[in-house]
Amino acid sequence: MTHIAVDSPDQTVSxxxxxxxxxxxxxxxxxxRDGLVPEIDPAYRFNREVTLALLAGFSGNRRVMLQGLHGTGKSTHIEQVAARLNWPCLRVNLDGHISRMDLVGRDAIVLQEGKQITEFQEGIVPWALRRPVALIFDEYDAGRPDVMFVIQRLLERDGRFTLLDQNRVIQAHAWFRLFATANTVGLGNVNGMYHGTQVLNHAQLDRWNIIATLNYLPQQDEVDIVVAQVPQLDDERGRDQVGAMVELANLTRQGFAAGDLSSLMSPRTVITWAENSRLFGDVGLAFRLSFLNRCDEIERTIVAEYYERCFGEELAEASDWSEAT
Structure with a gap:
């Protein structure tokens, strides 16, 4: 595992x-800084409410869950706060392959002085718990039940963690911090967008000190973020183009909320579209390859109408879809 350079914060920042x-x-x-500190993205824009919630987590040892729709940059927001604090950070994605043993540890056969012996190899949680590390559980609402009950121990106020296999109790480091990101607030896959998410135990949700929400930004803020990620578009013409892209993305979000569409464009998708438009030199082609092709065929006509409304021109092949439907 990576060595942690400093055992506790040794300065304050404004x-x-x-x-x-x-x-x-x-x-x-x-x-x-050490190897676990994320890299700083100088173009990153911080959401005020979410940043204050995360800073409360870092400075006040609050357990913070960040909830919101996909592509809004929840994990990135935590990482960028940690990067500016030089705080070591460890992300764990709670996909279906993460098991209790991965988190807690397991017995493993190792060679010692030429002999095979059984030795306990500690998992992610005990390792992080004893260090000044920000442990982030991504896709928290997709975790398996056995994994979630391991995490529940970490949410207790005293922070003690019992290794039953070792008859040991681990006391959390004074600067250990815990965060999580989730697409839902423990409600499961209610709208069909997030297959694999679970209905969470509300007793466990109640143990999170702060639950903040990070959803889509105001249009101008999103334009600024896209331009920061694709600086070749940072001129009058480029900003107008990105403005139309974000406007179209907002229409897909409204269409999804109204039940007209089964998918929507996240800020991540808009950035990908902007990057692809530079690569192909064709905004319409980039749009089809970045988003339109993932839409249900019967919905593509609606999305093509959004494109025409925002860009003032018909999307190629749109007439074929209209005739087909």
Whole structure:
């Protein structure tokens, strides 16, 4: 495992200067970086409410869950806060392959002085718990029940973690921090968008100190983010193009909310579309390859109408779809 350079924060930083928020706060931070600290994205834009919630997690040892629709940058937001605090960060995706043994540990056969012996190999949780690490559980609402009850122990106020196989109790490091991201608030796959998500135990949800929401941004903020990621579009013409892209994305989100569409464009999809438009030199082709081809065939006519409304031109092949339907 990676060595942690410093055992505890050794400085404070200004929230105003570090995150660009109009708040007079100082938060603890590390002066040195190690291999677990995420890289800083200088173009990243911080959401005020979410940033303050995450900073409460880092500075006040609050357990913070970040909930929101896909592609809104929930995990990235946590990482970018950690990056500016030089806080070591470990992300674990709770997909169906993560087991209780992965989190807790298991007995393994190892060679020692030429002999095979059985030795306990600690899992992710005990390793992180004893260090000043921000442990992030991604796709928290997709975790298996046996895994979720392991995590429930970490949410207790005293933070103690019992290794039953070793008859040991681990006391959490004073600067260990716990975060999670989820697409739902424990309600499961109610709208068909998030297959594999589970209905969460509400007693466990109640143990999270803060639940913040990160959804889609105002249009101009989203335009700024896309342009920051694709700087070749940072001129008047490029910004107009990105503005039309974000406007179309908002129409798909409204269409989804109204039940007209079964899929929507996330900010991640808009960035991919902008990148592909530079690659192909054709906004319409890039749109088809980035989003339209994943839509249900009977819905493509609606999406093509959105495109025409935003760009003032008909999307190629749209007339063929109209005749087919």
């Amino acid at each position: 929230v105003r200067d570090t995150f660009g928020l109009d708040v007079d706060l100082e938060v603890p931070a590390f002066s040195h």
